[in-house]
Amino acid sequence: MAAERAIRKRIEARLDRIVADNRFTIAVVFPVVGAILLLASAAGLVGPPLRYNPYLILFGTIVMRLPLVAGLAPLFDRRAAIGTGILVCYAFGIELVGVLTGWPYGAFEYTIELGPMLFGAVPLGLPVFFLPLVFNSYLLCLLVLGNAANRRAVRLVAVICTVLLVDIVLDPGAVAIGFWSYNGGIFYGVPVSNYLGWVLSATVSVFVLDFSFDRLRLRERLDTCAFMLDDLVSFVVLWGTINAVFGNWVPVAVALALAGGLVRTERFDVAGIGASDLWGS
Template structure:
């Protein structure tokens, strides 16, 4: 029987899957481990100028670590999803612009290193940093809460809480390595509590947008068949867990380990032998 050729989109999705599967350990473990070492070496002044906090190396590394999430979502990414994610990106820029100009809702802060091209004082790649946190929290919560997550009254607050929890890990590590600094400091490892109140707002809005954009049943089906779909969260745990441990940020490090345990509960640590 003659084989049926996949349409162009199907071929691209299949190739992305193949690329991630063939390089899964490198993408999900080696890249974040090297990223942590590089960021720490930069923070300690151990790298020469051109390499220290090099924004293009940084963006390249982040983009590579996002590949499993991109490949995982590709088959369930519809026009509705595209519209919803476009709205989420727009919200991400808007709330960051307000934050930079007014100090609300995250607290007054300044970027400390070059995070790539800037637009109106905001990193152009901002959605690349923020949107995956929301999606990873969404996917993890769907798996961990099972049938209970079918109810929006459970799903939305649980995912929003998971997003805020990720910021409780990320922000102290980012402050420690010098990504940004809050003008008034803060009791939580240099981060003001106003920042997390702002994240409650942003997380809730973002989760509502993601929930409206994605077909949950199709996403659940893809999660069941795609073993690497949460590998970006594995990278998050390794990268920010390592950085927080290095600086003695014990609460963020423990929270990072909690996300690692959540991943363990979903039975996702199954990197194939090469």
């Protein structure tokens, strides 16, 4: 048992070093390159194998998730594994129901394959896209709210609002770039029902994450792990850029607001990340 813990600690330390030494590449270069390739795909400027290549999309997404994975790794125990498993099952279940019935997000369909598809309807890589959305929102709220986050009612409302803000950025950009489409919608092609659905998903996620992680340990890790929210930095860079190119100015404004929250928590120091990464200091 002691030997296994020692091996795990070495792996966690190695992952921390990889992410810390490559913050600029992960949090800035990957989303910028990803945005360029997606925009070129949407405009028909590139063909196979680069155009909407599902494996490139999945690979780039996984790389951008590394800071979140490394940040949570030391806190991941049996309870966290059970909670994450519950959220994975929920993500697949609610997405399949959504595609087949239009509830709760509104009638929609994937217009390109984001990797292998489960039952030909939803991506097998769905947890890579769904879980970070709620995890990052939860972590950002814990960091911004401080002691106020100890109250479940405050935490729940804050996370729901943050998830909605994140999806206000994500969905219009994803619709514009051709990832999925709705059967009409008043907000850049996205229906109001989508955001009502995310209220449900955010609520479920808060209760599951409350069960899964010790908030005191989570806060301690957040305070000491500078890169733990870099995944949200890459999200703002990627989808803020895509929305700007398509003239989706409300999502762009919300992306800037999320960046402001990260600046407040000293987690959006792109210049600082770049200097450290480029000069090796």
